[in-house]
Amino acid sequence: MPKADLNVKGMVKNRHLSKSISDVGWSTFRQWVEYFGRKYGKLTIAVSPQNTSQNCSNCGQKVQKSLSTRTHICHHCGYVEDRDINAAKNILQKALSTLGLVTVG
Ligand SMILES: [Zn+2]
Incomplete structure (x- = not known):
């Protein structure tokens, strides 16, 4: 695999x-x-799902949360986002990085 x-x-x-x-x-x-x-x-690009829910899509720091925590609140940079949208941004970033692309902002 x-x-x-x-x-x-x-x-x-x-x-x-x-x-x-x-x-x-x-x-x-x-x-x-x-x-x-x-x-x-x-x-279509398959990416490793590791830490896509835990990492902050804004600053990259790890923000541990349980499955029941539905809002991502970053204690490092103050970024607040729906848990799934934060994960989706991390997944997109991972996929783009495999192509040599990096999102801005
Ligand atoms: Zn952050």
Whole structure:
């Protein structure tokens, strides 16, 4: 398995995540995303999910939070964002960095 793949086995061991992940079937989901990316001529990039929820997308510092904490509040730079949007920004940044691109702001 390439390093960038989602750690499905590890995530399923987390009892809070296991049911939803098993229901969705991440491997199948990823195959769909890649299939539709090819079909519509869009680039798809798998990135390591490590720390995408924990790191601040504004300053890069780690901000530990439990799964129930839905708002990212950075004690380092003061950045406040919805947890999932903060993670999405980190994921986008990781994907762009594999292309040699860096977002500004
Ligand atoms: Zn920050």
